[in-house]
Every structure is written in structure tokens, then in C-alpha cells.
Amino acid sequence: MRTVRLDLAYRGTGFRGFAANEGVRTVAGDLASALEQITGEAPALVVAGRTDAGVHATAQVVSFRIGGEGLRRITDGTPQDTGLDRLASSLNRRVNPDIAITAAALADDDFDARRSATARAYEYRARNAAHPDPRFADLEWHVRDRLDLDLMNAAARHFVGEHDFRSFCRRPKDRPGASLVRTVTRAQWHADGALLLFDIEANAFCHQMVRAVVGHCVAVGRGDRSAKNVPAVLAARDRHAAAPIAPPHGLTLVAVRYTDA
Missing domain, CATH: 3.30.70.660 (Pseudouridine synthase I, catalytic domain, C-terminal subdomain)
Structure with a gap:
């Protein structure tokens, strides 16, 4: 298992906040759906700061843990490489223009977007x-x-x-x-x-x-x-x-x- 860090921006106008909420569109919901399409799983997302409905972000941070086949898909089988440009590009094709992934990288195992901030x-x-x-x-x-x-x-x-x-x-x-x-x-x-x-x-x-x-x-x-x-x-x-x-x-x-x- 490895920890992935995503840096992202979003326009909050069309979202009912960041946190996943059944039946309404949220940033976490769109992001988790895109990750599932890419990795085959929907990892639990940890966010640095939960934003309410209508609130925007230019520098949000999200982390999640992933391993096995999902990790192989985003690292080309070389998890020692910390840069995940291919993951960022794949996500952006699915979540733009309301969300933009500005960086994606493997982080230290103990990194937590919320608790480490x-x-x-x-x-x-x-x-x-x-x-x-x-x-x-x-x-x-x-x-x-x-x-x-x-x-x-x-x-x-x-x-x-x-x-x-x-x-x-x-x-x-x-x-x-x-x-x-x-x-x-x-x-x-x-x-x-x-x-x-x-x-x-x-x-x-x-x-x-x-x-x-x-x-x-x-x-x-x-x-x-x-x-x-x-x-x-x-x-x-x-x-x-x-x-x-x-x-x-x-x-x-x-x-x-x-x-x-």
C-alpha cells in the first residue's frame, strides 16, 4: 500500500460541498468516481479542509491509500517513482473543467492531508x-x-x-x-x-x-x-x-x- 497526494482546485458553484453526499453532486463524489474508472477501486479520500456547498478552492489537498492492481495502473509498475503525471492527466480528462488536478505524487506512508497539515x-x-x-x-x-x-x-x-x-x-x-x-x-x-x-x-x-x-x-x-x-x-x-x-x-x-x- 502507498499513499497518494493530490493537489487540486475547483469552482464550488456546481457542487454541494466537498464531502461525498448521496444523491447530490460533490467534489469528493466526482473525484472518487474518476479514480474508480482509472484504478478499478474507489479509495477513501482524506481532505485537508472540507468546504461547504458553493465554496471554492485553489489549493486543496487530498490523500488516499492504494495498493495492488490499482497502484500498478497509476505508476506503470514503478512505485519508486514519486511523480504521477499520468494519473493527474487521466483525472483531469474526467473532472475538468469544474475540478483541476494541479499535481499528483506518491507521498510518505504517514502523510495524511488533514492531520499532517x-x-x-x-x-x-x-x-x-x-x-x-x-x-x-x-x-x-x-x-x-x-x-x-x-x-x-x-x-x-x-x-x-x-x-x-x-x-x-x-x-x-x-x-x-x-x-x-x-x-x-x-x-x-x-x-x-x-x-x-x-x-x-x-x-x-x-x-x-x-x-x-x-x-x-x-x-x-x-x-x-x-x-x-x-x-x-x-x-x-x-x-x-x-x-x-x-x-x-x-x-x-x-x-x-x-x-x-
Whole structure:
């Protein structure tokens, strides 16, 4: 058995999220189907960051274990060669244009796309203008109300550091007692004309955390919330204390970091 690492990008518009879900189209479902056509089996996929319906990725990472005939088919019988260009090409013929495999390689046996990751980074796009740009309607949150970028950054700075993000996360149903403590190393808004870009990086994110943080920052930018009150909202550890979450389509996973990469 060997571990395979896939680096991929996808436009989340047509998918009901990454994770396989019976009866709906998902990134994992399309990817597993293509792998089964190529290898003769559908290996269990491990993903660095599960994305919700409508969320995009430019730098997602997936790993899976494979051996026997399936391994022989993707390595030409030479598993000592770590590059799997033929696998990437075969997958892309089946999953393009909504998914793109940007790299495929044999990884160390102990590599796990999720557990081996040391950090993830997301970008959120919001267009602050009277009208949306139809070219990017499925990639940006259109916010008509005037936003104060300085206030939004004042709010964002409070999220940097180690915090319990219970006020900004949906608690996992399968693990109700799981810790929601996360360490954010970067959280900042930038303006490019009417386009506002939010960059955030952390060791890990809980469910809907980035969208909740963005939604709260936008509420501050509108004047509906106070930037100075963010520490109190964090301390409340109550999902109802924060502003409504931002829509999913403005969010993109842009980086997954590993100690050896």
C-alpha cells in the first residue's frame, strides 16, 4: 500500500460541498468516481479542509491509500517513482473543467492531508458597490451598504491569536464535545477598488468559522456592530452573540501548509 497526494482546485458553484453526499453532486463524489474508472477501486479520500456547498478552492489537498492492481495502473509498475503525471492527466480528462488536478505524487506512508497539515489559509471576496459585477457573481458577496475598511480591520485584529471560537462556529453534530479552540495567525482586509479581500490563516478552522468572522466584520463595517466588542463576543462562546454569517460563494481555500512543503 502507498499513499497518494493530490493537489487540486475547483469552482464550488456546481457542487454541494466537498464531502461525498448521496444523491447530490460533490467534489469528493466526482473525484472518487474518476479514480474508480482509472484504478478499478474507489479509495477513501482524506481532505485537508472540507468546504461547504458553493465554496471554492485553489489549493486543496487530498490523500488516499492504494495498493495492488490499482497502484500498478497509476505508476506503470514503478512505485519508486514519486511523480504521477499520468494519473493527474487521466483525472483531469474526467473532472475538468469544474475540478483541476494541479499535481499528483506518491507521498510518505504517514502523510495524511488533514492531520499532517499545520495551517490553512482562506480568502473571502466582497464587492462593495451599488451593483454587483455579473462576471463574478458566484465568486463574490455583493454588499451594497457602504463599508468602513478601517473598522473592519479593527475588528479582524481581535481574531488573531488563540481563542475559543464557539461564537463563530457551528458545533459538529458527530462530536458535540470537540474543542473549538483555534489559533489565527493572520486576519486582514485589503481593498482593490470596490473589491474587498479578506485573508485569514490559522492552524485549523471549525465549521463555518471564516464565514462567521467575515459576516461579523461586515456588520462592523456597516456600523451595526462595534469592533471593540469583538473580545466580548468571543468570550460569550454563544453562536447567537455574533452577526449573521457571510454567504458561501465568496470563500476560497487558497493554501494548505505542511512542515516539509
